[in-house]
Amino acid sequence: MSSPDTGLEEVSEGSEPASDAARDAIVATLAEQLGEGLVASEVLAGTDVWVRVTADSWLEAATVLRDRCGMAYFNFLSAIDWMPSPFGRDMDAQVDLSGEDPEVDPEPMAWGVTGGSTRFQMLARVHDPVGHIGVTLKADLDSDDPRIDSWIPSYPGADWHEREAWEMFGITIVGHPNLVNLYLPSQFEGNPLRKDYPLLARRVKPWPGIVDVELMPGDGDEPDDDGDGS
Amino acid sequence: MNDVANRNQLAYIAAQASDARVNVEFESEGMTLNLGPQHPATHGTLRVIVKLDGERVLRADPMMGYMHRGYEKLAEVRTYPQVTTLVNRIDWLGSFANEVPFILAAEQLMEVEAPPRAQWIRTILFELSRIANVILFLGDMGVQLGAVTPVFFAFRDREFVLNQIEAVTGGRFHPNFDRIGGLKDDLPKGWIEETTGVLDRIRTFCDEMEDLVTGNEIFQARTRGIGVIPAEVGLAYGLSGANIRASGVDWDLRRDGGVGLVHDQVDWKVWTHPDGDSFARYWVRLQEVREACGIIEQLLGGIPSGPVMAKVPRIIKVPAGEAYVETENPLGVMGYYVVSKGDLVPFRVKIRSASFNNISITPWVLEGTYVPDVVSILASLYFILGDIDR
Numbered sequence: 001m002s003s004p005d006t007g008l009e010e011v012s013e014g015s016e017p018a019s020d021a022a023r024d025a026i027v028a029t030l031a032e033q034l035g036e037g038l039v040a041s042e043v044l045a046g047t048d049v050w051v052r053v054t055a056d057s058w059l060e061a062a063t064v065l066r067d068r069c070g071m072a073y074f075n076f077l078s079a080i081d082w083m084p085s086p087f088g089r090d091m092d093a094q095v096d097l098s099g100e101d102p103e104v105d106p107e108p109m110a111w112g113v114t115g116g117s118t119r120f121q122m123l124a125r126v127h128d129p130v131g132h133i134g135v136t137l138k139a140d141l142d143s144d145d146p147r148i149d150s151w152i153p154s155y156p157g158a159d160w161h162e163r164e165a166w167e168m169f170g171i172t173i174v175g176h177p178n179l180v181n182l183y184l185p186s187q188f189e190g191n192p193l194r195k196d197y198p199l200l201a202r203r204v205k206p207w208p209g210i211v212d213v214e215l216m217p218g219d220g221d222e223p224d225d226d227g228d229g230s
Numbered sequence: 231m232n233d234v235a236n237r238n239q240l241a242y243i244a245a246q247a248s249d250a251r252v253n254v255e256f257e258s259e260g261m262t263l264n265l266g267p268q269h270p271a272t273h274g275t276l277r278v279i280v281k282l283d284g285e286r287v288l289r290a291d292p293m294m295g296y297m298h299r300g301y302e303k304l305a306e307v308r309t310y311p312q313v314t315t316l317v318n319r320i321d322w323l324g325s326f327a328n329e330v331p332f333i334l335a336a337e338q339l340m341e342v343e344a345p346p347r348a349q350w351i352r353t354i355l356f357e358l359s360r361i362a363n364v365i366l367f368l369g370d371m372g373v374q375l376g377a378v379t380p381v382f383f384a385f386r387d388r389e390f391v392l393n394q395i396e397a398v399t400g401g402r403f404h405p406n407f408d409r410i411g412g413l414k415d416d417l418p419k420g421w422i423e424e425t426t427g428v429l430d431r432i433r434t435f436c437d438e439m440e441d442l443v444t445g446n447e448i449f450q451a452r453t454r455g456i457g458v459i460p461a462e463v464g465l466a467y468g469l470s471g472a473n474i475r476a477s478g479v480d481w482d483l484r485r486d487g488g489v490g491l492v493h494d495q496v497d498w499k500v501w502t503h504p505d506g507d508s509f510a511r512y513w514v515r516l517q518e519v520r521e522a523c524g525i526i527e528q529l530l531g532g533i534p535s536g537p538v539m540a541k542v543p544r545i546i547k548v549p550a551g552e553a554y555v556e557t558e559n560p561l562g563v564m565g566y567y568v569v570s571k572g573d574l575v576p577f578r579v580k581i582r583s584a585s586f587n588n589i590s591i592t593p594w595v596l597e598g599t600y601v602p603d604v605v606s607i608l609a610s611l612y613f614i615l616g617d618i619d620r
Contacts, residue, residue, distance in 0.1 A: 047338075048554060074468040075556075076582040080569060085306075112552045112569050123567065123580065125554065129465060129479055132486040136554060136567075157467035160590045168302075183295035183619065192303055199307060 022133055023049040026069050033064045039140075040114040052114040052138040055148050058122065061137060062154040065126050071135060073127035074155035077162060079141075079169045080121045082109050083195045119143040120169060124151070124158075147172035168193035260288070265604065276615055278592070280604065287604060290596035292589060297619040305579040310336050310410060310546050313576065317566075318404040320583055321617040324363035324560040326355045326395065329408040332579075334490040335555040335568040336410045339548045344490070348412035348538040353491045354529050355395065355407070356557075357522045358425075361432055362391045363560035364472075364515050364522075367612045368436075371512050372443050374609035375452050380443055387435040390428045397421055410546055412539035422530050429523045436520050444516070453509035457595050457607035460506060467594070468587035471562025472518060473611060475502045476510035483558035491557065496528040508610035515612070547574055561585050561617055585617035 020043065027041045030051055037057030042050045053061045065071040109119065120141040127134040141148060150173045151158035162173040163182040170191035173179055181188065190197050265278040277293040301320065305313050314329045321328055330352060337343065344352065369384025392402045397418055399405030407414050443449050459469065461477040474481065482500040484493040501517040503510035550572040556565030562584030569578040588611050595611075596604055 050552070072462065072465040074466055074587075075563070075565070076468070076567075076580065076587070078567075078580045080578050080580075110571065112550070125567070125582075129474075129481040132481075134554070134556075136552075155466050155468075156463075156594070157587060157590055160586065181295075183298040185295075192300065197303075199303060 020045050022131060026065070026133070026135055027051060029068055030061060030064060033068065034061060037061065042114050048134065048136065050114045050136045050138065052116070052140070055122075055139045055141055058137075058139045059149040059151060059154065061139075062124075062126070062151050065135060065137075066154050069135075070128045070130060071126040073129045074151075074157040075125040075127050075134060077122070077124040077151060077158050077165065079146075079165045079171055079193075080112075080123050080138075081119060081169060081193065081195045082111055082116060082121060083119050084109065085195045114138055116140055120146045120171060122148055122165075122171070124161075126155070141171060145172070146170065147174055149173075150175040152176065167191065170194065263601070276589070276608075276613070276618065278596075278604070278608070280596070280601070282601065285600045287596050287599050287601065290593055290604070292592050294619055297615050299616075299620065301620050302579055302581055305576055305581075307575060309574045310548055310576065313579065314408060315404070315406050317581070318406055319616055320581065320620055321363065321559065321561055321564070321585070321614045322403060323366055323614060324359035325401075325403055326359040326399070326405045326407060327363075327557070327559045328564065329406070330356055330491070331555045331557045331559075331564055332566045332568070333408045333410055334557070335553045335566045336546075336548055337490070338553040338555060339551045339568065339570055340410065340542070340546075341549075342411045342540055342542055344412045345537050345540055346492075346534045347416075347536045348540075349490065349492050350495075350529055350533045351398075351413055351417060351538065352408065353493060354425075354526055354533075355398065355405070356491060357526045357529075358391055358395055360522045360560040361519055361526075362388055362395065363614075364519050365391075365432065365435060367515055368439050368443070368512070368519070371609050371612075372449070374605050375449055377443065377446070377449065380439060383435060383438055383442075387431055390431055394421070394425050394428055397424070409539065411542035412537070416538050417533075422533075425530060426527065429527055432519065432523050436516060436523075439516060444513070450509065452602070452606050453512060453610065454507060455505075456508045456603045457599065457610060458505070458507045459591065459595055463594065464506070464591070467591040469562070469591060470584050470587065471558065471560070472514040473511055473562060473588050475500065476514045477506035478502055478504045483556060483563060488557060489555060492529070493525065495532070496525050498525050498528075508606050511610040511612070545574070547572060548576070556582065559584055561612065561614060562588055581620050583617045583620055585613035585615075586620070589613045589618055 023043045026049060027043065031038045034053060034057045037054050037060065038051060039054060040052040118140045120143065122139040122141060124137045125134055139148060146169070148171060150162055152175070160182055162176050163179060165171050166173055166179055167181045167184050168191055180186070261282045263280045263282055265280060277296065279291045279293060280287050281289040301316050304316055308316065313332060317328045317332050318325045365384050365388050369381035372380030395405060396402045398421060399407035459477050461479050464474045464477045465479065480500060480502050484491065485500055498521050501514050501521065503514050548570040550570055552567070552569050554565055554567045556563050563582070564584050565582040567580035567582065568576050571577045592608070595607060599607065
């Protein structure tokens, strides 16, 4: 494939049926191999595919993808905390909220593609370097004691990603040989990427960039402007 | 005759035994060597704790976090246009390229497409940042192995590329030029001719490197067969970019399913190398700089006319959804997994940076190598600390 034109032609024009068949086949293989383990899946025609598996079949799903779907390439592994931030949405506010009580009514939890049922969701992606298709995997975790099997037996590259997920979200990785902090100091307390972990800088000082979301002059109500008065 | 052979054999066994004993003694002592956090060979603050047995590396543990800035958390309290300012600082040598996949992910969620002219200029700047990034590697690779001259050449010629980026974006290091729906501005007058001149300089630089470094005996001795990464191991660790292409994997997102950029409009080649050693990684990058010059030159000749900005609302709210977009950045695959809930701010941004995966193979690849090769291997994997720590 030394000529790039032919390669891209396939992707951009004749692609839709071909790559969708490929993506559907991946979902079908997972459904066949995991059975009940596959909870939900979504194929976005010609763009992407998401699958949600149970936490118990997390490692098995990786093995199936690697061995039977050609997903030799480990892309990334992380997690999502679906809880809406208990501190409100500072950026939406037109005024500085930092002096007020940060506890606001939490919104109901809402999930993204393929849905969800618990607060924490694992998020990982693997890729087929020959067929050029990537798969995003998700798995719901227990809200109180999130834990999941390590992917290291299938993809050794998951090592550091799992350590990051462990320190940032507090997700216990079962079977990880070296579960220590990757970025944070060893005495660090808390899991910074959880939504209930406050971004202290924002709590003590309003973000100056907040002006960006205010209306600009001539765009509706003009803010009081006493001239430049220098 | 037979006696002589036997005697030789016995002498050999004795020598082996004494060597073995010496090794055992070394092993019992062991030694821990701290490479970094401030080490000239680490481009920033990567600290590698190396456990040695004599000159041999028993175990290498990179320690990160000296530059962790928490962009994933910060992005959750920034509006979409503000996030580009953050992600600019991930791979600071090729800043513009960091913005592109994030903007593309947001565009995918908003179902907006940049006008053709914006896509072309984006691709040109994308490739210019590749040159700005990779030629520093080419010079740096020499300096790591004791050749001081190449790095001066690299900085000298990189300046011309940065000038071109500055002329368009106003920023040498952090352009912050990409916008959802297009670009901030059009190209300045006369820029195309100037850039063509710069490309000639870069081509000359590549030839100089070829003369000065590639054929150098010392360079060859210190890189050939050093730090060999087989393709399947590299894939399982998520290596990308020139690192994986140097292991013979013919995979480049610019050609294979990349979105939003116009690499498919020009004629170019993906270079691979079968060896997978330090030399192969150096060689592939050298070819990629040349190839990038060709890509830019062809694109410059055919920039379509028209606006550089699509019609987007001034206050950008991204519809709820999830998108993952990755591009072939100078250091490798860079992607953003953006989760939106329909707000001004992203709900979650997972930044998949190339160097984090590229460097996660170091414990595997450094095991059993020798101390001088550690430097050569780390240099050839080519990481930017900001791209590891994010």
